[in-house]
Amino acid sequence: MSDPRWEARADLVVVGTGVAGLTAALRAQALGLQVLVVTKAAAEDGNTRWAQGGVAVVLPGEHDEGDSVDRHVADTLVAGAGLCDEDAVREIIAGGPAAVTRLRALGAVFDPGSDGRLARTREGGHTAFRVVHAGGDATGAEVERALLAATRDGRVPVLENHVAVQAVKTVAGAVAGLQVLDANGVPGVLNAPAVLLATGGLGQLFQATSNPEVATGDGLAVALRAGAPVADVEFVQFHPTVLYTGQGARGRCPLVTEAVRGEGAVLVDATGARVMLGVHPLADLAPRDVVAAAITRHMALERGGVDDHVFLDATHLDAATFRTRFPTVYAACLTAGVDPVVEPIPVAPAAHFACGGVVSDVDGRTPVVGLYAAGEVASTGLHGANRLASNSLLEGLVVGERAAEAVAADLAAGRLADPCRAVVADLPTAPVADRDSLQRVMSRYAAIGRDAEGLAVVGSVLDVSTVDKRLESRLLVEDAALTLAGRALIAAASARRESRGCHVRTDFPNKDDAVWRRSQLVRLTPTGQPVLGNLTALRGAA
Structure with missing residues (x-):
């Protein structure tokens, strides 16, 4: 056993500054809990800012005729290929409208449509236009901005540049804190009866990914070493359309949101032949796993497997429309020497989202007392074998809030451990x-x-x-x-x-x-x- 070099105390330690973590921290503080957020990089460096598409949600009075929460649930179950937990899907999606309303109350600004209501787009696997977006294709950045601003205004403490190493537990096996390292490798302990993992995914397990460099599966490892199980980890979603920047691309590659296909773009090969024609009833707007697999098969067959990318043809959109609707994609294309208004965009699949994670319920509780999980690191049963587009920000908003409420309830009921009983290991x-x-x-x-x-x-x-x-x-x-x-x-x-x-x-x-x-x-x-x-x-x- 060893003494930590330093210690801190809270009711709840939140690991991660993405949508799930910050939502949970804000709600926990509103409930009167002492909260500490910890992140291994800067507060702005999480996965959330890179989410382009939007938030999938059926808002009252602002949806397609005939669209409904039930229809959104049905689309999610189809995308999940038989492995979703239907009750979890229904609870999380039903919580979406209220979660988006709360986010807007914090100052998040979504793009308006021409009719005065929120603009909506359609993405892969959706049977209706129900994805609300911000900044054209910068929804994650706007969600992160609003949550960080609320965190700072509310004086929620954020401990930056501290990486989570392992959960601190009692002799009985309950979590009672978190061991961390600062940027210089100095160890410390954050004592708390509750630890919420909101650490994102594991995209850096692969050479090319849409994820930032911080997505290294840290939360999965902390949970497994704490005795928690993980589920569905074999299901890693590859986004079909990541900007192809040449052979051997490594690290985070620019995403080309599938909302571009929602606005009518189509996938073609070097000869101009449609890739998705006849593959799926939704063609280019099929679920991500279907499109990514189809592109991979097509590349293997084309010219004896020589091709390592295809093209996304969005040249039907005029320059003003493309620049306004997809400013992030437009800038990334120009940086790569591609003008998407006059030529198809070279794209290839790359690692995107983990569909599985730490086993938890829709309130973030895991089988280990005191350990909670929310967002991409968690497996609530929402995603099954494949994520439906833009359900991810929705999940973070809904489950982040519910997890904070679960921690408050568990604390009040005396279900959690006394951090004074924690055993700090080397x-x-x-x-x-x-x-x-x-x-x-x-x-x-x-x-x-x-x-x-x-x-x-x-x-x-x-x-x-x-x-x-x-x-x-x-x-x-x-x-x-x-x-x-x-x-x-x-x-x-x-x-x-x-x-x-x-x-x-x-x-x-x-x-x-x-x-x-x-x-x-x-x-x-x-x-x-x-x-x-x-x-x-x-x-x-x-």
């Missing part, structure tokens, strides 16, 4: 793989199109290349988290011998409802190895 030692090698093998063998042989290659690389290291810096914490996330994903993907949603097995190309219409969970053994289980019995207990 910094952990964990397997760490070389990030570059890990990203290369994951992108080659565990992206879109997997088979048993390739997954075994990844497993072997992880087995022979990892080195146990003491997690005494942010880089080591991140690389250990990516290594653990990779191991969990490979274990789940190897076991799921079918193709469903984002999980495409070329050796098992068909969906198998008789055996696999269920989620898998992953836990760690006492020695830190991922083991698989069935989520069915656990979901209701979370």
Whole structure:
């Protein structure tokens, strides 16, 4: 055991400054809780700011004729390919209108339509125009701006440049705080009876991603090491249209929001032939997993597999319309030397959203007392095997608020541990793989199109290349988290011998409802190895 170099105390520690974390922090403070938000980078550096499309929501009096919450639920269930929890889907989507209203009350400004109501667009998998947006294609940036402004105005403390290492627990196994490292590797402990993980996803597990560099699966690792299970980690959604900037692109690549397709753009190959024609009834507006897989197949077939991208043709939009509606995409295209008004945009799929995560209910509670999760790091049952476009910001707004209320209720009922009973351990030692090698093998063998042989290659690389290291810096914490996330994903993907949603097995190309219409969970053994289980019995207990 070791004493921390410094300590702080709160009722609730929120890890992450994205939409879910800040929403939870603001609501918890309004409920009278002492809140501390911690983030490993600057407050503005989370995933939320990069969300282009919008918020999928059916607002009273501002929706298409015939659209409804029920129809939004139905679209979500179709996209989730049989693995959504329908009750969770219904609760979260039904909470959307009130959540957006609260966000607007905080100062978030959404784009108006010509009729005076909010402008709405349509994205992949949606059967109606129900996605509200801000700044054309800068919705995440506006949501983040409004939440950060409210946080600062409300004097919610944010501890920047501190990375979460591991949960601090009592002898009985309840979470009672969080061990962190500052930018210089100095350890400290944030004592709290409740810790909410809102750390985003794991896009940096792959070579090319829409995610920023901070998306390294940290929350998944903290939860697993704390004894919490994760579910559906084999389902990683690849966004179909990320700007192609040349062979070997690495790190965060500019997103080309599917709202461009919602405004009539179509995918074509180098010859001008339509990619999605005849593939799906919704054609270019099919769910993301369908479009990404179709592009991947098309690239493999074109010119003997030489092509590594296709094109998004939006030249039907005039210059003024494109610049106004999609300023972020327009600027990224020009930077890459492409004028989207006069020539098709080169695009390719890249890692986008994790569909699974830490098992939790719609109130953010996990099976570990005192540990909560919200946003992309969580698996509430909303997404199943594939995320419906623009449900992500919606989930963060709704579940973030509900999680704060759950913490307040659990505190009041005496369900949480006394932080004074916490046992502070030394910094952990964990397997760490070389990030570059890990990203290369994951992108080659565990992206879109997997088979048993390739997954075994990844497993072997992880087995022979990892080195146990003491997690005494942010880089080591991140690389250990990516290594653990990779191991969990490979274990789940190897076991799921079918193709469903984002999980495409070329050796098992068909969906198998008789055996696999269920989620898998992953836990760690006492020695830190991922083991698989069935989520069915656990979901209701979370």
